[in-house]
Amino acid sequence: MAETQIGKFYPVKPRPKIPSKKASSTPESKFWRSFTTHQLSNLIFPITSIEFSPNPPHHIAATFSASLTLYNPQSFVPALRIAKFPDLAYSASFRPDGKLIAAGGESGVVQIFDVNLEKKMENPLRQLRGHRGAVHIVRYSKFDKLHLFSGGDDCVVRYWDVVSGSQVVSFDGHKDYVRCGAASPANSDFFATGSYDHTVKLWDSRVSTGRSVLEIVHGNPVEDVIFLPSGGLVATAGGNSVKIWDVIGGGRLVYALESHNKTVTSICVGKFGNEGVEDEQNRLLSVSLDGYMKAFDYSALKVTHTMRYPMPLLSIAVSPDCSTRAIGTSNGVIYFGKRKKKEETLDSDAGGLMGFGSIEEPEKRVLRPTNYRYFQRGQNEKASKGDYVIKKAKKLKGAKHNKLLKKFRHREALVAALNTSDPQEIVEVMYELVARRKLLKCVSNxxxxxxxxxxxxxxxxSTMPTYSGFLLQLTIKVLQLRAGDVTDSDVLKKHVQNLKRSILEEIHIQQSLQEIQGIISPLLRIVAKR
Structure with a gap:
């Protein structure tokens, strides 16, 4: 508790906190935290899909509202906006060469556009009609530029010939909405789709009967499905779990990851490490409605990094060189992440290599005590390993409530503390006002x-164990002093009702714990006697 003496004021200092677990500082955590975040807000509608162009500089395609927008990967400003959708747009997908992009929509039409930023052609080159419901998934094959597949709310997966705009074959195996899909990286004829019927089906475009070649039961409505880079494993997301399946082994479950608290909405593969190095490793990235992004090492079967965002996440994508990351939210916000690249330094003999002669270094001028710089030398030098460094004490900036307490402006100090986000600071200011016998007077004013x-x-x-002993007594005093004001205001009444509800919940929890303790204590005594 702070004390006051004549002629001197001691600022309020928070009591020592319980040591908390330090954030992970592994090389992988440092890698994922090295992405500088840029936030693009005010898009209003949920970001239904994000896709990177396979060609440098890897433009970012995002669908939201009734538009498809391409963003510059350096400045994150819109480079092209296509607003030719009569309703919501879904599932942007680049052709393998990056020259065309396809997208579905609520209208049930698959549209294909030319990605030419110079011409900026907004009219579709093709419109593929045939679905009787919203098209939520459109994907090109990894190697085939002439075909794509789509799926939607009519429970049908359709395989299209882009050149003629006609349907090649339709697949009717799903019994509920088709919401996701992925093309195999090993064979252009194979692709997988996930549905709200809890299944993932693998299809072969050469099978004209429309039957799936493999069925996987995920156990929850499937929100996303991807092939891992080898092509022999498939990752599915649904409910609060991400599962990995062995396709070559007949759909055997390899591992189930259940580290999210809410529905996993999107997954993708990103690379950990610098581009082109031998130790570059693949990671499975997942985002969820709980606001967390997680990186999963599926070779070691463990989560290697977790990152928290302040709103539900809907979509995620990483550029092929893993230099840029994009995450879309349900609140109309896109979080772009860009890795900082170390600036390349020129060799000392670079001038000679470029055709210029070597430049001799000028002789260093000897500093003498008659020169002002003589007394300023060494200030910018870094300490070596064996040097003893004396650090200057940092001058702490006084908090606003401390300045007000020093001027005996007690009510204003309490309000200033309440406007901060640190509960420990607020409680310490209250303790100081109790010591000065001014807390109840401040509450009254x-x-x-x-x-x-x-x-x-x-x-x-008030129900937190650290502060409950003091705050519950203060709560009683506040309600006694300001009962009239609380009765007259609906806003204050709501706060009091929420306060009452939280206290009753805490009492119920404590009673349950006492009942459990009453059951366990006799058993512990019996064990102790034995």
Whole structure:
């Protein structure tokens, strides 16, 4: 607790916190944290899909609302916007050469556009009609430029000839909405689709009967499916789990990852390590409605990195060189991540290699005590391993509530503390006001907005074990002093109702724990006697 003496003021200092687990500092965690985040907001509609162009500089295609937008991977500004969709747009997919892009939509039509940023042609080259519901998945084959497949809410998967715009074959095996799909990286004739009927089906475009060659039961509505780079494994996402299946082994389950708390919405493969080096490794990246992105090492079967975002995540994609990452949210925000590349330094003899002669270094001027720079030397030098460094004490910037406490402006100090986000600082200011016998007087002088701040704080932290002993007593005093104001305001009433609900929930939890303790204690005594 801070103390006051005549002629001197001691700022409020937070009490020591319980040591917390330090953030992981593994090389892989440093790699994923090295992406500088750029946020693109105000898109309003959910980001239904994100796709990178296979060709440098790897433009980013995102579908949201009734448009398909291409973003520059360096500046993240729109390079081309295609708004030729009558309703919501879904599932942007680049052709293997990156010159065309296809997308589905709520209208049930698959549209194909020319990706030429100079001509900026917005009219579709082809419109593939045949679906009787929204088309949620459109994918080109990995090697075939002339065909693509699509699936939608009519439960049908269709295989198209892009040149003629006609359907080659339709597959009717799914019993619910088809929401995801992926083309095999090993064979252009094979592709997989996932459905809300809890299954993933593998199709062969050469089979004209329309029957699947393999069926995998995921166990939840399937939100996304991808082939891993080898082509022999398939990863599926649905519910709160990501599962890996051995396709060559007949659809055998290899591993089930259940580290998310809510529905996993999208998965992709990213690379850990610098491009072109031998130790470059693949990682399975997943995003979920719980706001977490996780990197999974499927060779070691473990999660290697976790990152938190402040809103539900819907889609994720990583550029082929793993220099850029894009994550779409349900709130109309795209988080672009760009890795910083080390600047290449020129060799000392680079001038000679470029045809110029070597430049001799000028002789260093000897500094004498008569020169001002003589007394400033060494200030920018870095300490070597054996040097003893004396660091200057950093001057701490005083918090606003400390300045107000120093001027005995108690009510304003309490309000300033309540506007901060650190509960420990707020409680310490309250302790200081108790020591000065001014806390209840401050509570009595708060206006309705400031009283709302106080009640919101009590609602959030009064049941936390660290602060409950003090805050519950304060809560009783606040309600006694300001009962009239609470009765007259609907906003304050709502805070009090939430406060009451949280306290009743805490009491119920404590009673349940006491019942459990009553059951366990006799058993422990029996074990101790034996």
């Amino acid at each position: 708060l206006d309705k907005d400031e009283l709302g701040l106080l009640l919101r704080f009590l609602e959030k932290y």
